Amino acid sequence: xSEATASPAQRLAQLREAIxxxxxxxxxxLQQRRQLATEVGVVKRALGQPLYVPEREAALLSARRxxxxxxxxxxxxxxxxxxxxxxxxxxxxQAADVHLEDKTxxxxxxxxxxxxxFAERFAEAGAEVFRLGPNDWQAAAQWWPKADLVLxxxxxxxxxxxxxxxxxxPEHCVLADITSIKxxxxxxxxxxxxxxxxxxxxxxxxxxxTLAKQLIVVTDGRQAEAYQWLLETLKRWGAQLxxxxxxxxxxxxxxxQVMRHLSTFVYGAHLQAEHANIQELLDLxxxxxxxxxxxxxxxxxxxxxxxxxxxxxxxxxxxMMRRYLDTxxxxxxxxxxxxxxxxxxxxxxxxxxxGEFSKKFLEDSQRLLASAGDAHQLSKVGGS
Amino acid sequence: xSEATASPAQRLAQLREAIxxxxxxxxxxLQQRRQLATEVGVVKRALGQPLYVPEREAALLSARRxxxxxxxxxxxxxxxxxxxxxxxxxxxxQAADVHLEDKTxxxxxxxxxxxxxFAERFAEAGAEVFRLGPNDWQAAAQWWPKADLVLxxxxxxxxxxxxxxxxxxPEHCVLADITSIKxxxxxxxxxxxxxxxxxxxxxxxxxxxTLAKQLIVVTDGRQAEAYQWLLETLKRWGAQLxxxxxxxxxxxxxxxQVMRHLSTFVYGAHLQAEHANIQELLDLxxxxxxxxxxxxxxxxxxxxxxxxxxxxxxxxxxxMMRRYLDTxxxxxxxxxxxxxxxxxxxxxxxxxxxGEFSKKFLEDSQRLLASAGDAHQLSKVGGS
Numbered sequence: 001x002s003e004a005t006a007s008p009a010q011r012l013a014q015l016r017e018a019i020x021x022x023x024x025x026x027x028x029x030l031q032q033r034r035q036l037a038t039e040v041g042v043v044k045r046a047l048g049q050p051l052y053v054p055e056r057e058a059a060l061l062s063a064r065r066x067x068x069x070x071x072x073x074x075x076x077x078x079x080x081x082x083x084x085x086x087x088x089x090x091x092x093x094q095a096a097d098v099h100l101e102d103k104t105x106x107x108x109x110x111x112x113x114x115x116x117x118f119a120e121r122f123a124e125a126g127a128e129v130f131r132l133g134p135n136d137w138q139a140a141a142q143w144w145p146k147a148d149l150v151l152x153x154x155x156x157x158x159x160x161x162x163x164x165x166x167x168x169x170p171e172h173c174v175l176a177d178i179t180s181i182k183x184x185x186x187x188x189x190x191x192x193x194x195x196x197x198x199x200x201x202x203x204x205x206x207x208x209x210t211l212a213k214q215l216i217v218v219t220d221g222r223q224a225e226a227y228q229w230l231l232e233t234l235k236r237w238g239a240q241l242x243x244x245x246x247x248x249x250x251x252x253x254x255x256x257q258v259m260r261h262l263s264t265f266v267y268g269a270h271l272q273a274e275h276a277n278i279q280e281l282l283d284l285x286x287x288x289x290x291x292x293x294x295x296x297x298x299x300x301x302x303x304x305x306x307x308x309x310x311x312x313x314x315x316x317x318x319x320m321m322r323r324y325l326d327t328x329x330x331x332x333x334x335x336x337x338x339x340x341x342x343x344x345x346x347x348x349x350x351x352x353x354x355g356e357f358s359k360k361f362l363e364d365s366q367r368l369l370a371s372a373g374d375a376h377q378l379s380k381v382g383g384s
Numbered sequence: 385x386s387e388a389t390a391s392p393a394q395r396l397a398q399l400r401e402a403i404x405x406x407x408x409x410x411x412x413x414l415q416q417r418r419q420l421a422t423e424v425g426v427v428k429r430a431l432g433q434p435l436y437v438p439e440r441e442a443a444l445l446s447a448r449r450x451x452x453x454x455x456x457x458x459x460x461x462x463x464x465x466x467x468x469x470x471x472x473x474x475x476x477x478q479a480a481d482v483h484l485e486d487k488t489x490x491x492x493x494x495x496x497x498x499x500x501x502f503a504e505r506f507a508e509a510g511a512e513v514f515r516l517g518p519n520d521w522q523a524a525a526q527w528w529p530k531a532d533l534v535l536x537x538x539x540x541x542x543x544x545x546x547x548x549x550x551x552x553x554p555e556h557c558v559l560a561d562i563t564s565i566k567x568x569x570x571x572x573x574x575x576x577x578x579x580x581x582x583x584x585x586x587x588x589x590x591x592x593x594t595l596a597k598q599l600i601v602v603t604d605g606r607q608a609e610a611y612q613w614l615l616e617t618l619k620r621w622g623a624q625l626x627x628x629x630x631x632x633x634x635x636x637x638x639x640x641q642v643m644r645h646l647s648t649f650v651y652g653a654h655l656q657a658e659h660a661n662i663q664e665l666l667d668l669x670x671x672x673x674x675x676x677x678x679x680x681x682x683x684x685x686x687x688x689x690x691x692x693x694x695x696x697x698x699x700x701x702x703x704m705m706r707r708y709l710d711t712x713x714x715x716x717x718x719x720x721x722x723x724x725x726x727x728x729x730x731x732x733x734x735x736x737x738x739g740e741f742s743k744k745f746l747e748d749s750q751r752l753l754a755s756a757g758d759a760h761q762l763s764k765v766g767g768s
Contacts, residue, residue: 203670286587
C-alpha cells in the first residue's frame with residue numbers, strides 16, 4: 001500500500017505506525033543517553049566533581065535551542081524534554097557520588113519520615129548510621145563516644161528537651177538539627193555541646209527520591225570549618241544551601257509556614273462546613289482553580305501533629321494572624337457595601353508591592369499549568 | 385584518544401560529546417515526529433475526525449511504557465516526554481481542523497481579551513466575524529440581520545444591560561455568552577431572543593494559545609439542536625464541555641471564584657501591610673511554598689475590575705464569606721489558648737471529608753513540583 005494510492009483512513013493508519021516507530025526510536029535514544037549519563041556520574045566521582053553543574057546544563061540547553069530554531073522546531077519543546085531527561089539522570093548519578101565510610105552518624109528520630117530519609121542517604125554513602133527511636137536511648141550509650149555527627153530529626157515540641165538530655169559528645173562531633181524552627185533548637189544545641197553546631201531546615205518533605213536542586217536553609221552555630229564536610233556532602237547530593245541567621249529564618253517562617261498553613265487549614269474546614277461537593281468543584285474548575293484546590297486538599301493527607309506543632313511553635317505569630325483577620329474583615333465590609341473602587345485601588349497598591357514578581361508569577365504559573373495539562377495532572381480523580 | 389587510555393577528564397569530555405550527539409539525534413526525531421503529526425492533522429480533517437482521541441493517546445502511551453520497562457528505562461520518563469511532545473502536536477493541528485466559512489458571527493466585546501480570543505478562532509476557521517466594541521453599535525446594524533451567532537463577551541456588570549439593548553435577531557441565530565456567572569445572563573438572553581440560547585463559561589484565561597483539553601461549562605437555554613454546531617466546533621478545537629444548570633454553576637462559583645479570589649487578595653494585601661520581603665520569602669521557601677506564593681502574586685498581574693466584578697456579582701456569597709471568617713476566628717482562638725488537640729481533631733475530620741482526594745492531590749502536587757523543579761520554574765526571579 002503506497003502513500004499515493006492509500007485512502008485517508010489507510011493513510012492515517014500508516015502515519016500512526018510511523019509515529020509509533022519514531023517514538024520507539026526516541027525511547028532507544030533516551031536509553032542510550034541514560035547509559036552515558038550513568039558513566040558521567042562514575043567519572044565525576046573519580047574526579048571529585050559535583051553532580052549538578054549549572055553552566056554545563058545552560059550551555060547544553062542553549063546549543064539545542066539554537067539547533068531547534070534552525071530547523072523550525074519549538075526551542076521550548078526541546079528544552080522541556082531535555083530538562084525532564086536530565087532530572088532522571090540526577091536520580092541515577094546521585095547515589096554513587098558521596099563517600100562517608102569514615103563517619104559514624106547518629107540520627108535522633110531516624111525512625112521518622114524525614115530523619116529516615118537522611119539516615120538512608122548517609123547509609124547509602126557508606127557511613128555507619130544509628131537510627132535512634134524513642135525507646136533506643138539506652139542502646140545509644142555505645143554510639144555517642146564515636147559519633148562524628150549527631151542529627152536531631154524529632155517533632156518540634158520535644159526537640160529542645162531531647163537535646164538537653166544528650167550526654168557529652170566527642171569534641172570534634174558535629175551537632176545539628178533539621179527542625180523547622182531555628183532560634184530555640186540552636187540555643188539548646190549551643191548550650192549542650194561545646195563543639196561544632198549547625199542548624200539545618202530542609203525545605204522539602206520526605207517523599208522526595210533525591211536532594212538534587214532542593215533547598216536547605218543553614219544557620220551557623222559554632223566552628224563552621226568543622227562541619228564543612230556535612231555541607232559539602234549535602235551539596236554533592238545536589239542540594240542548594242542558603243545561609244541566614246536563626247532569627248531571620250524564624251521571622252520569615254511566620255509567613256511561609258504559619259500564615260499559609262493556617263489559611264489553607266481554614267479553607268478546607270470551611271469547604272467541609274459548607275458541604276461543598278469536591279468532585280463537582282473539580283468538574284467545574286479552570287486549571288488554575290484545580291491547582292488551588294489541590295494545594296488545599298493535599299494538606300489533609302499529611303501529619304496533623306506536624307502542622308499543629310509548626311503553627312504553635314511561635315505564639316508571636318498569632319498577633320500577625322489577628323492582623324490578617326482584621327484586613328480580611330475590613331475588605332469584606334467594603335465589598336458588602338458595594339465599594340468597588342476601594343477594592344480596585346487596594347488591588348493596584350498590592351500589585352505595586354509585588355512589582356515585577358506578579359508578572360513573573362503569572363508567566364510561571366501559565367507554563368506550569370501547561371505542563372500539568374499535558375498529563376491531566378490536576379483532574380485525574382473521579383469522572384472528570 | 386581511545387576510551388581505554390583516556391584520563392578521567394578526557395573521558396568526561398568524550399562522554400559530554402556523546403551526550404550532545406544523542407541530544408541532536410533526539411531533536412531530529414522530534415522534528416520528524418512533528419511532520420508526521422502535522423500530516424495526521426490534515427488526514428483527520430479530510431476524514432472529519434476529532435483532533436484529540438483519548439483512546440489512541442492512552443494506547444500509544446501504554447505501549448511505550450511497556451517498552452521502557454522491558455529495557456529498564458523509567459516508564460514515567462517516556463510518558464512525560466511524549467505528553468510534552470503531543471501538546472506541541474495539538475498546537476499545530478488545531479487551526480486546520482474547523483470550517484465555518486458559511487457562518488456570520490458577531491462577538492460583542494470582540495475587542496476584549498477573551499472575546500478577542502474567540503473572535504480570532506472563528507475568523508481563522510473562515511467565519512465572517514464582526515468584533516463589536518463599545519462604539520460600534522451603529523455600525524452593527526447591518527450585521528444583526530445576517531448573524532448566525534451573537535456571542536456576548538463583555539464585563540459582568542454590563543452584560544445584562546447590553547443584552548437588553550439587542551435588536552431582534554434572525555430566528556435561527558444562536559445567542560450565547562461567555563460571562564463567568566450564568567443565571568442572570570441566561571434570563572436576559574431568553575427574554576430578549578426567541579431562538580436558540582446557550583450559556584458558556586470558558587474555564588481559562590485569554591493567554592492560551594489553544595483550546596485543546598480546556599474546560600468550557602455549558603448551560604442550556606433553548607433549542608439545543610440548533611446550537612450543536614457551536615458546541616461541535618468547540619469540541620473540534622479540543623475543548624472539553626461540561627453541561628450543568630445555571631443555578632448549580634453559580635453556586636459552585638461561590639467557592640471556585642469568590643472564596644478563592646477574596647482569600648488570595650487578602651493574603652497579598654497582608655504581606656504588603658507586614659512589609660514582607662518577597663525575594664527573601666522566595667529564597668527561604670520550599671518548592672510548595674514558592675508555588676503558593678506564585679498563586680497569590682499572579683492575581684495582582686491581572687485585571688482589578690474583572691476580579692471586583694466577579695466578587696460583587698453574587699452578594700449572597702458575602703454571607704458565606706462571613707461564615708469563613710467565623711471559622712478562621714474560632715480556629716485562631718483555639719490556637720491562642722494552645723489547644724492543640726482541637727486543631728488536630730478538626731484536621732482529621734477535614735481529612736475524612738476530602739477522602740481519597742487529599743492523597744490524590746498530594747501525589748499530583750509532588751509530580752507537578754518535580755516537573756516545575758526541572759525548569760526552576762518557581763524560583764527564576766532575582767538571585768535565588
